[in-house]
Amino acid sequence: MRHLMNLIRGMVCVRLTGLFPERIVNLCAQEGIDFWAMEWLDEHTVRFITRRHTLGLLEELAGRVGCAVERESSRGLPDFLERFRTRYAFLVGLVFALCAVSFLSRFVLTVEVSGNEKVPTAVILSQLRRLGVRPGAYGPALERKQLAQEALVELKDLSWMAINLYGTRVEVIVREAVKEPERLDESGWFDIVAQADGLITHIEPEQGDAVVKDGDVVAKGDILIAGTVTLEPPLYSDLPVRYYQTHARGRVWARTWRTITAAIPMQTTVKDYTGEEKSTWSLNFLGQRIKIFGNTGISWPMYDKITTVRPVVLPGGRALPFSLYRETFREYLPQTVEVDRSAAQTMLEEELQKQLTALIGEDGEVESVRFSTRAVDGRLEVTLTAQCMEEIGREQPGTAVN
DSSP, X not given: OHHHHHHHHOEEEEEEESSOXXXXXXHXXXXXXXXXXXXXXXXXXXXXXXXXXXXXXXXXXXXXHTOEEEEEEEESHHHHHHTTTTOHHHHHHHHHHHHHHHHHTTBOOEEXXXXXXXXXXXXXXXXXXXXXXXXXXXXXXXXXXXXXXXXXXXXXXXXXXXXXXXXXXXEEEEEEOOOOOOOXXXXXXXXXXXXXXXXXXXXXXEEXXXXXXTTOEEOTTOEEEESEEEEOOOTTOOOOOEEEEOBOEEEEEEEEEEEEEEEEEXXXXXXXXXXXXXXXXXXXXXXXXXXXXXXXXXXXXXXXXXXXXXXXEOTTSOEEEEEEEEEXXXXXXXXXXXXXXXXXXXXXXXXXXXXXXXXXXXXXXXXXXXXXXXXXXXEEEEEEEEEEEEEOEEEEEOOOOO
């Protein structure tokens, strides 16, 4: 560290010649002039290194005792800058660069978001951009607390936000809101009815009267759990039967048989690329697109546009607000071709499997499945027939009973 400070201040190597050079050494010690690497060349000559700013005082002390001071060499930052004393263009450029760095360092270059899990980062950055928190914004002018509060008003899934400024980097820390549990709606009169034909295998009534039992066959729309509860009078009583209506709840499992059909044309239109291609290059600087070269005038009737973005990334992995954009335009002509029947059948079967999973729900189970295929009217049709175990009950408004 001491050597580094000496380089910044500047060092000189001097040779002192006189009858009594040791007297100048004593005077340097008395005046507090630091020197080191002292070397006696002969009985009248001594050499040592001292700091550049003490050279004037050293020459004055040497004159008192009749010694001659000879400057042999010097090094350090002052000597380096002295080389450019007459290079005015360099000095002007250096001053301009220092001013530019000190000025540009007050602008935001990156915005980082942390603490979010369910809310996408892109959604948070988009809202902050609308409020002015983006690369290129003047950092000291950002009212960070006010901006965080305004962002929370729009981002309902967040409960807390803090915006911190570290030089050219804005750090956004968020906390997601904890959703309130859904309350059961006990209002109204509802029945549990079958949403598909099936064979009842298990029923779990929670509220209301079960009107079916295990082994019953039901059709779509049949009542499974009635929201109208019957209150029988006491035995040997003349009181009438009473009814009250409630919001029926429960789960009803049944074995069902599902049939789903999907179709695709046997011919399709594909892109036949002609080989003609054009490219344009542009630079994205602080959110502004600057075109570098290339012609965007396209005379082709049909073409694809492919955009490639190459961001500038620091060695640590942090991206800077500079990106190179390349837009490639490729001409093509439409061409009608026959569909590969095997590939089309596989695609339709996968799509039918997804539809079946959506129908029976996450708790449903497919016991067996079978596919049948036929070609009709220029289309390929695939039919799925499956035996499933699923929950078939759904709520439906009931009818009031007097």
